[in-house]
Amino acid sequence: MGKPRSLFTTLNGLCAGVSPQRAFVLLLLASSISVLLWAGLTSVDVIVRTEGQIIPAGKSQIVQHLEGGIVRKILVQEGQVVAAGQPLMELSDIQTRSNLGQEQSKLDALRGREARLLAELNGYSTIVFPKTISDLTVIRVETAAWQARRSQLAEEVRILQSQGTQKKSELTEIQSKKQHLIEELELAKKQHQVIDGLRRNNAASEMEVLDTQSRIQRLKSQIAEATTAAPRLQAAQSESESRVNEAVARFRAEASSALTQVREELQRSSHEIGTNVDRLNRNVVRTPVAGLINKLNITTIGAVVRPSEVLMEITPSDQRIVIQTRSNPNDRANLRKGLPARVRVGAYDYSTYGTFEGHVTEVSSDTLNDEKGNRYYRVNIEVDISTLLSRVHQPGVLVPGMAASADITVGKRTILSYILSPLLKFRDGAFRADSTAQFKTVCRYIPPCLHNYISKRELHVQVS
Numbered sequence: 001m002g003k004p005r006s007l008f009t010t011l012n013g014l015c016a017g018v019s020p021q022r023a024f025v026l027l028l029l030a031s032s033i034s035v036l037l038w039a040g041l042t043s044v045d046v047i048v049r050t051e052g053q054i055i056p057a058g059k060s061q062i063v064q065h066l067e068g069g070i071v072r073k074i075l076v077q078e079g080q081v082v083a084a085g086q087p088l089m090e091l092s093d094i095q096t097r098s099n100l101g102q103e104q105s106k107l108d109a110l111r112g113r114e115a116r117l118l119a120e121l122n123g124y125s126t127i128v129f130p131k132t133i134s135d136l137t138v139i140r141v142e143t144a145a146w147q148a149r150r151s152q153l154a155e156e157v158r159i160l161q162s163q164g165t166q167k168k169s170e171l172t173e174i175q176s177k178k179q180h181l182i183e184e185l186e187l188a189k190k191q192h193q194v195i196d197g198l199r200r201n202n203a204a205s206e207m208e209v210l211d212t213q214s215r216i217q218r219l220k221s222q223i224a225e226a227t228t229a230a231p232r233l234q235a236a237q238s239e240s241e242s243r244v245n246e247a248v249a250r251f252r253a254e255a256s257s258a259l260t261q262v263r264e265e266l267q268r269s270s271h272e273i274g275t276n277v278d279r280l281n282r283n284v285v286r287t288p289v290a291g292l293i294n295k296l297n298i299t300t301i302g303a304v305v306r307p308s309e310v311l312m313e314i315t316p317s318d319q320r321i322v323i324q325t326r327s328n329p330n331d332r333a334n335l336r337k338g339l340p341a342r343v344r345v346g347a348y349d350y351s352t353y354g355t356f357e358g359h360v361t362e363v364s365s366d367t368l369n370d371e372k373g374n375r376y377y378r379v380n381i382e383v384d385i386s387t388l389l390s391r392v393h394q395p396g397v398l399v400p401g402m403a404a405s406a407d408i409t410v411g412k413r414t415i416l417s418y419i420l421s422p423l424l425k426f427r428d429g430a431f432r433a434d435s436t437a438q439f440k441t442v443c444r445y446i447p448p449c450l451h452n453y454i455s456k457r458e459l460h461v462q463v464s
Contacts (some may be wrong), residue, residue: 030356039416044283046411048334050379052325054345054402060313063088066452067279068307071298078296080316082287089285089298089311096283100276105135107269112138116146116261120255157244164240171234178226185219291316300361321383323358323404328378334410335363346403358383360408381406 069091076088111130119127127146129139194211199209294360295313296304315321323343329334342355364378 013438025138036416038150039419040414042415043412044415045409046334046413047409048327048331048408050325050327050381050406052323052379052406054404055322055324060294060315061291061314062310063285063287063288063314064251064308064310065091065285065305066282066307068305068309069283071301071303071305074296074301075300076293076296076312078293080293081317082291082293082460084287084290086287087284088287088293091281091283091285091305093283096276096280100273101271103269107266108133108135109136110262110266110269112142114259114266116142117255117262119146120149121252121254123257125452130402149251153247155207158248160240160244160247164244167168169318174226178223181219181223181226185216187221188212188216188219285311285312289316291312312419322361323381323383323406325381325404325406327363327408329367329375329377331410332363332377335360335379335408337361337363339408339410341406341408343381343383343406344402346405347458355407379406379408381408 071089072092073090074088075090076086082088107136111133115127115129118124118368127143133139192215194214195208199206285451291314294315296311297309297313299309321382337360339360341358341360343358344350345353345354359383360379361382362378362380367375368378369375
């Protein structure tokens with residue numbers, strides 16, 4: 001096999017023996033066929049261009065402050081892009097911090113009192129204070145109160161126990177005395193028997209007998225008194241012991257009652273602290289959502305904000321921005337909901353930021369009139385704001401009222417159909433009075449090599 005020839009060599013071989021004029025015609029013909037094939041096979045988007053402006057797609061997020069206050073700092077400006085949780089404004093927190101400090105001191109005091117009352121209730125030998133108590137004064141005060149109350153209880157118990165011991169001694173004494181009286185009574189009875197025997201023998205007088213009887217009766221009375229006093233002294237001793245138990249029980253009951261009240265106050269104080277902490281956190285106004293600040297109502301440092309007053313409005317970034325545009329009534333047949341669109345925002349250079357994807361969400365059912373009386377159809381196009389925010393990192397990304405244009409893709413069409421479209425229009429209007437003007441328009445799209453041929457056809461048409 002021979003060495004493969006290059007394309008240039010092949011073309012030279014084909015053109016060998018051919019005149020330059022003929023070679024030029026062949027080259028022109030081949031080029032025209034190639035162009036026609038490319039134009040017939042290559043498709044491009046059919047675009048309907050609309051012009052309009054930006055409007056918010058939905059309701060803006062309103063930023064308010066519950067209690068109001070005095071503005072200390074304004075950290076953002078209108079048109080700025082903000083992230084979720086970003087600080088927007090700071091209000092004065094002097095009063096809130098003061099209230100919080102007072103409640104914290106009160107909470108420490110209540111916790112110290114609670115620890116003391118628990119020690120009193122359970123009879124602990126020491127007080128176990130929480131580690132969260134930072135004020136040492138509270139610990140000293142409650143320790144002193146605990147020692148004073150313990151001393152008071154101990155003194156009361158000592159007195160009651162002393163009274164009980166005294167009653168016990170009296171009881172022991174009366175029991176011993178009773179025993180002696182009983183023994184003495186036995187002797188008195190024996191003595192009475194002896195004297196009574198002597199009286200029968202006339203050895204003793206009647207008076208001596210009466211004396212022994214009187215002594216016996218007196219001893220019986222004393223024994224009866226001792227017998228009666230013993231239960232009373234036992235009751236007094238038991239009462240003293242009961243009063244000791246009552247004193248301890250009363251001491252713990254007082255501690256329990258006070259502990260209940262302290263815990264109720266602790267709950268209220270904890271709630272107040274939580275409220276003040278929440279209010280303190282709210283003094284730094286933060287954005288609830290990521291988005292764009294559309295309107296800033298408070299712009300002065302030191303301004304007084306009323307409770308629930310609207311501070312600013314934010315368009316959330318997860319919302320879509322609507323481009324409200326106007327289209328030519330002649331394009332209405334090509335427009336429908338859902339068509340894709342490429343949006344250009346006039347404030348941003350197309351060559352730098354490119355276009356932003358969107359889609360048609362609404363086409364008005366009837367034509368509308370603008371200020372000059374021109375008729376148009378309203379076309380709304382939604383654009384995802386996050387696409388724009390990812391490309392533009394500067395304040396005031398999108399503000400309602402910004403001019404924008406949209407290229408709506410309504411279909412596809414070959415390049416050849418674009419070229420032939422004026423010819424077809426000319427064919428349809430060939431016998432109208434303005435056909436010559438249309439023919440001249442068509443000629444701008446026809447290669448120069450065909451001008452002579454078409455001019456002859458034009459002359460033929462005019463003669464006919």
